[in-house]
Amino acid sequence: MVESRHLGTQRKSIIAISLAALLFVIVRLTNEVNFLLILNCFEQTGVKWMPFSDKQRRPLRTHYGYINVKTQEPLQLDCDICAIISNSGQMAGQKVGIEIDQSSCIWRMNNAPTKGYEVDVGKKTTIRVVSHTSVPLLLKNPDYFFKETNSTVYVIWGPFRNMRKDGNGIVYNMLKKAVDSYPDAKIYVTTEKRMNYCDGVFKEETGKDRVQSGSYLSTGWFTLILAMDACYGIHVYGMINDTYCKSEAFRKVPYHYYEPGRDECDEYFLHENAPYGGHRFITEKKVFAKWAKKHTIIFTHPNWTLS
Numbered sequence: 001m002v003e004s005r006h007l008g009t010q011r012k013s014i015i016a017i018s019l020a021a022l023l024f025v026i027v028r029l030t031n032e033v034n035f036l037l038i039l040n041c042f043e044q045t046g047v048k049w050m051p052f053s054d055k056q057r058r059p060l061r062t063h064y065g066y067i068n069v070k071t072q073e074p075l076q077l078d079c080d081i082c083a084i085i086s087n088s089g090q091m092a093g094q095k096v097g098i099e100i101d102q103s104s105c106i107w108r109m110n111n112a113p114t115k116g117y118e119v120d121v122g123k124k125t126t127i128r129v130v131s132h133t134s135v136p137l138l139l140k141n142p143d144y145f146f147k148e149t150n151s152t153v154y155v156i157w158g159p160f161r162n163m164r165k166d167g168n169g170i171v172y173n174m175l176k177k178a179v180d181s182y183p184d185a186k187i188y189v190t191t192e193k194r195m196n197y198c199d200g201v202f203k204e205e206t207g208k209d210r211v212q213s214g215s216y217l218s219t220g221w222f223t224l225i226l227a228m229d230a231c232y233g234i235h236v237y238g239m240i241n242d243t244y245c246k247s248e249a250f251r252k253v254p255y256h257y258y259e260p261g262r263d264e265c266d267e268y269f270l271h272e273n274a275p276y277g278g279h280r281f282i283t284e285k286k287v288f289a290k291w292a293k294k295h296t297i298i299f300t301h302p303n304w305t306l307s
């Protein structure tokens with residue numbers, strides 16, 4: 001009796017192990033990268049699924065396309081409602097700081113300041129997505145970005161030539177130095193694979209090859225792609241839609257809320273029509289509107305109507 005019960009348990013565990021091994025092999029064959037992710041989901045008691053992604057239903061949390069400069073670990077980020085604050089001059093005078101600070105994760109871009117603009121844009125920053133070209137702007141004020149606000153996660157995107165880790169990546173080297181001086185700073189870089197993925201999304205959505213069409217993706221593009229993976233819902237503040245600059249309701253505002261001068265719509269038209277080296281802001285906004293219909297994304301200040 002004892003013997004056979006023991007055998008029974010043994011058989012069960014053999015079956016369990018074989019099943020696990022089989023699952024392992026299948027997962028390795030189908031998608032080597034997501035194996036850890038699946039393991040992760042067995043450990044979780046209540047697995048949360050992204051409610052708004054059609055093609056990629058998977059648990060949140062680990063983002064393998066973003067690697068910590070100091071620890072080489074992937075980014076862990078799991079948010080409920082995210083606020084993404086545009087750098088646009090549209091944010092001036094909006095007085096939504098308190099509302100923004102109540103979001104579970106607050107996303108800002110490049111060196112957009114909060115100090116002095118708290119009433120309009122809020123004061124908390126969970127994550128900052130930063131272009132490789134804006135890294136020197138952070139390094140102008142490292143005590144502020146990497147010490148005073150050391151709970152903020154920095155995600156830096158950039159082309160491989162600047163981000164390579166072999167000593168020749170000029171931006172990666174700057175970041176490496178920064179974490180040497182500020183060991184608490186949480187700085188992540190976007191992997192080459194993830195960069196290619198983001199280019200791929202542009203091609204898929206617009207039919208245009210980013211490189212051949214002579215354009216650069218914007219920091220907003222990288223931000224939204226990561227936010228769609230990390231947030232259950234997204235509220236974008238201060239971003240204009242693709243027809244805004246030609247609409248009746250158009251307001252003339254600076255390109256950045258923290259910098260007088262350059263006009264937002266002038267800048268958008270200039271970039272959209274540049275034969276090379278431009279950001280396709282207007283094209284990107286058209287794509288964002290499409291994503292907003294599929295995912296839980298709202299755009300306000302100014303409002304977008306998504307039918």
Ligand SMILES: *[C@@H]1O[C@H](CO)[C@@H](O)[C@H](O)[C@H]1NC(C)=O
Pocket residue numbers: 147148150151184
């Ligand atoms: C961040 O900064 C605070 C205050 O300057 C400090 O007490 C803390 O140890 C730092 N590190 C982390 C990881 O928060």
Ligand SMILES: *[C@@H]1O[C@H](CO)[C@@H](O)[C@H](O)[C@H]1NC(C)=O
Pocket residue numbers: 300301303
């Ligand atoms: C914009 O949208 C917000 C939230 O959806 C709403 O409360 C507000 O009244 C709208 N503003 C305008 C000018 O339509």
Ligand SMILES: *[C@@H]1O[C@H](CO)[C@@H](O)[C@H](O)[C@H]1NC(C)=O
Pocket residue numbers: 241242243244247248249250302303304305306
């Ligand atoms: C785009 O913005 C303009 C100006 O705010 C507005 O009149 C228009 O309805 C918006 N279109 C969409 C599709 O959101």
